[in-house]
Amino acid sequence: MTRIGRRADPDALAVPEGRLWHRLVYLLLVVMIIGATVGVLGIVVRNSVLLGRMTTDVSVAQQRATNLHNLQVSTMHLVQELTELDEGGGTGVVTVRRGLLGRMFTVVHGLFPADSAQAGELTDVRAALDRFVWSRLDGTTSDRQDAILAAKSLATQTEVQIKKIYDEQEKFFYAATRQSLDAKRDSQNALAALVSLVIVLAAGWVLMLRRRTRSRLVRAYSALVTEVSERRTLQDQLAHQAFHDALTGLPNRALYVRRLAESIEAADATTEAPAALLVDLDGFKNVNDTLGHAAGDELLQVVAERLRGCVRDDDTVARLGGDEFAIVVRRDAADAAVMVAQRLIEAVRRPVRVGGQEVTISASVGIARLGDQADADELLADADIAMYAAKAAGKARHEVFHLDMRDRTRRRVRLEQQLARAVEAGEIEVFYQPIVDLGTDRVTAVEALARWRHPTDGLIPPGVFIPVAEESGLIREIGRDVLRQACAAVQGWRHSVPGCADLVVTVNVSVRQLVSGTFSAHLDEALRDSGLPPGGLTLEITESLLLDESDVVLAELARIKSRGVRLAMDDFGAGYSSVASLLRLQVSVLKIDKTFLDLDHRNQGTLIRAVTELGHTLGLTVVAEGVETAEQLAHVRRAACDSVQGFLLSRPLPAGEVGGYLTRSGPQVAAATPAGRARGRSWTDVAPD
Amino acid sequence: MQSTRSWWAGAVATVLLLAACDSGTSTPARQSSTAARVVGVAALTPGQKVPAPVGTALFTMTGKVSTTNRGSVLAFDQRTVESLGMVQVELFEPWTKADMEFRGVWLKDIVAVAAVPADATRLHITALDDYTVDLELADVRAGGILLATRAGDGSSIPIDEGGPSRVVFLDGVAAGANADQWVWSVKEISVQ
Numbered sequence: 001m002t003r004i005g006r007r008a009d010p011d012a013l014a015v016p017e018g019r020l021w022h023r024l025v026y027l028l029l030v031v032m033i034i035g036a037t038v039g040v041l042g043i044v045v046r047n048s049v050l051l052g053r054m055t056t057d058v059s060v061a062q063q064r065a066t067n068l069h070n071l072q073v074s075t076m077h078l079v080q081e082l083t084e085l086d087e088g089g090g091t092g093v094v095t096v097r098r099g100l101l102g103r104m105f106t107v108v109h110g111l112f113p114a115d116s117a118q119a120g121e122l123t124d125v126r127a128a129l130d131r132f133v134w135s136r137l138d139g140t141t142s143d144r145q146d147a148i149l150a151a152k153s154l155a156t157q158t159e160v161q162i163k164k165i166y167d168e169q170e171k172f173f174y175a176a177t178r179q180s181l182d183a184k185r186d187s188q189n190a191l192a193a194l195v196s197l198v199i200v201l202a203a204g205w206v207l208m209l210r211r212r213t214r215s216r217l218v219r220a221y222s223a224l225v226t227e228v229s230e231r232r233t234l235q236d237q238l239a240h241q242a243f244h245d246a247l248t249g250l251p252n253r254a255l256y257v258r259r260l261a262e263s264i265e266a267a268d269a270t271t272e273a274p275a276a277l278l279v280d281l282d283g284f285k286n287v288n289d290t291l292g293h294a295a296g297d298e299l300l301q302v303v304a305e306r307l308r309g310c311v312r313d314d315d316t317v318a319r320l321g322g323d324e325f326a327i328v329v330r331r332d333a334a335d336a337a338v339m340v341a342q343r344l345i346e347a348v349r350r351p352v353r354v355g356g357q358e359v360t361i362s363a364s365v366g367i368a369r370l371g372d373q374a375d376a377d378e379l380l381a382d383a384d385i386a387m388y389a390a391k392a393a394g395k396a397r398h399e400v401f402h403l404d405m406r407d408r409t410r411r412r413v414r415l416e417q418q419l420a421r422a423v424e425a426g427e428i429e430v431f432y433q434p435i436v437d438l439g440t441d442r443v444t445a446v447e448a449l450a451r452w453r454h455p456t457d458g459l460i461p462p463g464v465f466i467p468v469a470e471e472s473g474l475i476r477e478i479g480r481d482v483l484r485q486a487c488a489a490v491q492g493w494r495h496s497v498p499g500c501a502d503l504v505v506t507v508n509v510s511v512r513q514l515v516s517g518t519f520s521a522h523l524d525e526a527l528r529d530s531g532l533p534p535g536g537l538t539l540e541i542t543e544s545l546l547l548d549e550s551d552v553v554l555a556e557l558a559r560i561k562s563r564g565v566r567l568a569m570d571d572f573g574a575g576y577s578s579v580a581s582l583l584r585l586q587v588s589v590l591k592i593d594k595t596f597l598d599l600d601h602r603n604q605g606t607l608i609r610a611v612t613e614l615g616h617t618l619g620l621t622v623v624a625e626g627v628e629t630a631e632q633l634a635h636v637r638r639a640a641c642d643s644v645q646g647f648l649l650s651r652p653l654p655a656g657e658v659g660g661y662l663t664r665s666g667p668q669v670a671a672a673t674p675a676g677r678a679r680g681r682s683w684t685d686v687a688p689d
Numbered sequence: 690m691q692s693t694r695s696w697w698a699g700a701v702a703t704v705l706l707l708a709a710c711d712s713g714t715s716t717p718a719r720q721s722s723t724a725a726r727v728v729g730v731a732a733l734t735p736g737q738k739v740p741a742p743v744g745t746a747l748f749t750m751t752g753k754v755s756t757t758n759r760g761s762v763l764a765f766d767q768r769t770v771e772s773l774g775m776v777q778v779e780l781f782e783p784w785t786k787a788d789m790e791f792r793g794v795w796l797k798d799i800v801a802v803a804a805v806p807a808d809a810t811r812l813h814i815t816a817l818d819d820y821t822v823d824l825e826l827a828d829v830r831a832g833g834i835l836l837a838t839r840a841g842d843g844s845s846i847p848i849d850e851g852g853p854s855r856v857v858f859l860d861g862v863a864a865g866a867n868a869d870q871w872v873w874s875v876k877e878i879s880v881q
Contacts, residue, residue: 095848096848098848099817099847099848099852099874100816100817100874102847103848103851105849106784107784110784
């Protein structure tokens with residue numbers, strides 16, 4: 001808005017409409033110019049007409065004056081002739097003079113309008129002259145003298161009268177001339193005024209042109225401003241795009257880190273340190289897979305909106321990517337961060353309707369308060385660690401970071417890196433623990449167990465690195481490797497060791513492997529490359545498989561079974577020990593967990609017997625795991641377990657030692673085996689379904 | 690800006706129009722046919738002897754005249770001058786400001802009869818009241834200048850109407866544009 005306002009300002013400069021008095025002055029100026037122009041032109045026009053009339057009048061007056069003068073001269077000539085008559089002259093000259101005088105009268109009379117005073121006067125004078133009996137001049141001497149005297153008097157009087165008219169005419173002439181000159185001067189003044197006006201207008205025009213030029217400059221400037229501001233808008237937009245997540249409109253990781261850094265810097269001055277919250281949605285992937293990405297996006301938008309509602313105005317909610325959100329709590333006073341975490345966990349837990357279906361997800365939150373972290377990235381990393389801790393602790397909860405977590409995580413990260421390298425370097429070895437058939441006392445199967453032979457730390461047990469492998473996804477590579485090695489090795493022993501043609505290998509399979517989408521291919525590859533028939537391979541699974549993504553897992557298990565590979569339920573008795581799960585997974589082998597044996601110590605093997613009977617009832621081969629003492633072995637035998645596995649018989653052996661063990665196995669087992677055992681099923685006599 | 694410009698154009702046009710009207714009033718257009726009608730056959734032609742006037746001479750010619758009849762002067766009475774061939778004309782008389790008819794003799798015929806030499810340039814005309822006017826011989830020979838001896842009705846012209854003889858110009862003759870050239874009561878024509 002301010003930008004638009006700024007853009008409007010130059011326009012206000014260009015046109016004087018911004019202020020009222022500007023407009024009034026402009027209007028006044030225009031009115032003055034128009035008024036002055038009209039006035040001057042009025043004067044010029046009036047004077048032009050006046051001057052024309054004056055010129056005519058002057059020329060007429062001049063003509064009259066000239067002719068009156070001639071008339072007067074003629075009269076004087078007559079007087080002169082009459083005077084000469086006194087001295088005895090002839091009257092012929094007088095007659096001529098009278099004729100010429102009459103002619104002049106006619107001419108002068110014609111110069112005046114018939115109804116004018118001068119015309120009347122001239123007519124009277126002419127009539128007086130005509131009335132005189134000029135023939136008296138031809139009379140006798142005495143009479144002639146009187147007549148001459150009378151004629152002279154008449155002519156003189158006429159001359160005086162004409163002189164009078166002449167003088168009047170002269171006066172009029174001079175007056176008219178003066179008027180004419182005045183009119184001319186007025187016209188000149190008016191014209192001078194007109195010229196001045198033109199100059200003023202020209203000056204005004206020039207000023208206007210200048211203003212126009214200036215307004216052009218102003219326009220160019222405003223265009224520049226517009227362009228700059230547009231560019232700035234574009235930059236803002238780009239900046240927004242660069243710093244915001246397109247889907248939710250939330251700040252992205254870059255902006256989040258910047259905000260977090262700002263809060264950390266601001267925290268130096270205050271005692272209330274900021275906290276970073278990392279929020280990861282539990283089960284989001286499931287929504288994405290089952291309802292589609294559109295629904296997943298919709299869910300993310302809803303969650304983003306809910307998260308925004310859980311924080312204070314000056315806190316920042318950001319989407320770091322995928323289903324990962326983060327929050328900056330600027331001032332973590334009175335456990336504000338924990339309150340925010342609790343609030344948002346509740347908010348996310350509320351059902352969301354997306355893709356026409358109601359889904360429920362949860363959030364795991366890691367909280368890291370500013371402590372020894374050097375920068376925002378470290379603080380965020382610590383929040384990440386805490387979030388993983390929350391996930392590990394059962395999800396839909398929050399964990400506050402403490403330093404132990406970081407150490408654990410660092411170890412774990414280091415381990416992960418080393419493990420990745422180890423898989424590449426082939427440091428994952430397969431060890432084999434024999435499984436002995438209690439009916440024949442012979443080794444009928446071996447369980448393949450992954451071992452990491454660390455170059456410096458030696459052998460690392462699977463309990464340490466398998467969870468790391470599962471978390472990092474390395475389990476796929478490891479699982480593939482173990483399958484290949486185990487199949488190849490067992491197929492080798494089947495041919496090389498006498499009496500071991502039907503040796504079976506059992507390989508542990510995790511959920512991660514089963515849902516990776518590549519397990520079937522790896523399985524086929526291992527069987528094909530080794531030549532081991534599918535019946536020679538049993539995959540060990542656990543009940544926990546059923547907890548996650550059961551549909552996918554069940555489908556994958558069905559595919560495996562269709563190939564003729566059998567399934568074994570591992571660690572039975574350690575978890576839910578659900579009979580239903582045994583039925584659902586359609587396993588062929590039941591492996592009783594070590595804890596059963598430990599618990600059964602006081603019960604004299606009655607539990608083992610019960611479980612074994614259950615297994616047999618369900619038609620399964622029952623294997624007792626973790627048999628470490630002779631007493632346990634006795635219990636197992638009494639319970640009529642089909643096979644047994646444990647340190648009492650053999651620890652897991654490296655591949656190189658298995659061949660030898662198999663060759664000489666019989667006596668040790670037999671020695672530890674009491675007689676009179678019930679006949680059970682063996683690994684090999686159970687046909688695949 | 691546009692309106693101001695057209696306004697100025699209007700103003701300028703007005704001024705020009707007024708100026709045109711102003712100058713136009715001083716030159717009234719007058720169109721009049723000035724037909725000359727022969728009313729008397731020329732009996733006296735150049736080269737012939739001009740008879741001496743009977744009684745009072747109407748006017749005399751002096752100066753560079755080859756034909757004379759009274760010493761070095763060529764004097765005409767009315768009958769003699771009218772025998773040069775008389776015409777009747779109608780023209781605008783500037784003094785009375787009216788169309789008038791006159792009868793008279795072309796001045797160039799009079800000059801021809803007087804046998805004016807080639808080096809003569811003008812006629813110096815003197816009236817009864819000693820008013821004088823000069824006419825260029827070239828203008829006279831170009832024609833249209835008449836020495837009127839009678840009014841349109843054939844009567845003599847009295848002195849108080851400019852008689853007995855006066856110089857008149859046909860309409861449109863440049864030499865007669867100035868009314869002062871219209872000399873009346875001609876007494877003497879001196880060829881110079």
